Amino acid sequence: MIHVQNLTKRYGATVGVTNLDFRVEKGEVLGFLGPNGAGKTTTMKMLTCYLPPTDGTAKICGFDIVEQSMEVRRRVGYLPERNPLYPDMTVTGYLDFVARVKGVRPPARRAEVERTIERCGLQQVPRRTIGTLSKGYQQRVGIAQATLSDPEILILDEPTLGLDPKQMIEIRQLIRDLGKEKTVLLSSHILPEVSQVCNRVIIINRGSLVAADTPENLRSRLATTSVIRVALRDEGDALARASRTIASIAGVVAVDGAPPGRGTGRFSVTCAPASDLRETIARALVAAGLPLLEIYREELSLEEIFLQLVTEEVSSNG
């Protein structure tokens, strides 16, 4: 659906985006991650035909963003960063205007506006002036104008920026619902959001691609060692015995015990990379008659992955 080839944008001497290459397949919800100023917004502006690329190109539904801009614009719904709206217009009036500008013809127009209002949860406020709506509702209006006329692709730039937690959850749910029928490219710097909403992630930093994969694969690829957390009830010499038992298992690199608290002792067990010793450890502890309470493998959070990638990039660049 989206095929980006060598996309480059330079602003005079400053580089916005360099040689970006990626694909987005039909039905994917792709998260576009990166620190501020990494080139997320620039890329999105090029994909929506607002900015022409300096070099390279992208094809959207097979249409070139430079040569066939009108065809591309017909197929893309766009929500820019900071969600620009006309504060004096009513919700219905605004969506009616957008429908006209997008070329939705009269018999279908009214129905399309009503359907969009319903889909984006704006039934309570159709006659209200946009300027008087809450930020969450305004964001819904912004998403509504993007989804109007049923484009195949939605490009949403920081759709949850500046919302309160409840509104964020609602907007994410809305995006997930939209993602069932559309291809969505969304940018964010809130990592949990991306792992909740997206099925694939692209990380860019300083204008170039750092990684592109599913959140799960990114985690396992980057996990250099695997850490297992174990908790036992603190009774008698159980903790000392447990420590010895675990250390004797093949593949365990180190056992670190935390000071026991509230009757529970915790260990963090470092194992060889790409090994899963959970079962072995559990069996050994139970066989020794020790009071095992919890055992789980620690997952790298997306924050850690992100930091790791972005820092690697910086150190390898010099």
Place this chain on the structure above:
Amino acid sequence: MGKLFAVYRKELQHYFQSVTAYVVIGSFLALSGYFFYSIFRYYNYLSYQAGREPGLAASLNLIEGVMRPLMGNVSVVLLFVLPLLTMRLLAEERKQGTFELLLTYPLSDFEAVMGKYLAALTVFGVMIAGTLLYPVMLAVFSNPEPGPVFTSYLGFFLMGTSFIAIGIFFSSLTSSQIVAGAATFGVSLLFLVIGWAAPFAGPTLASILSQCSLLEHYDAFSKGIIDLQDVTYYVFLTGFFLFMTLRSLDSSRWRS
């Protein structure tokens, strides 16, 4: 055409749903009414004098005595109020960021600019329609020649189309409405009075200056003459600034 009309409709709604159009049209009509009143009173006074001086009576007529000075004064009022109508057209979109959305809809720059231009032109049309009351009043109490009244309105309308084109051009350059309005006012005023320097310039420069002047080209219209040269001047000026507006939108993409 449908998309152009969508933009036109939105702009027109904005003018008439906010107070902008009412304030602009209202103050324009109030001022032009005042001018009409004072010019007409002065004409009245001259007519009274002419009763005693037959020589004076021969040179008196409604077109020369009322319509021409009235339109001359009203064109200056126009110079003040039209920038107020045009300054927001694109500058506000830029300020709000809606400019970006507008340019990513399947809408050509031409449709966007013309929709906005025609909306401002419509408000201007309502403004001058209001001033038609004055020639109607003249016709009720006297008998002005209809031809020159018609041509002076035609010329006046053409002058407005040029002012609005200049206005939308400056509005496309900036995100500040004040800057757009001030620049429009300055440039329009310069075009209006540029001919004043002609008498003191060399022969070549003088003819260039007077050919550039909005007022010089209006002169024939106010006397009842439609000269193709004058019509071409206004059409060209309007077309030039609309073209520049489109170029300015295009270049703002490459520069941003």
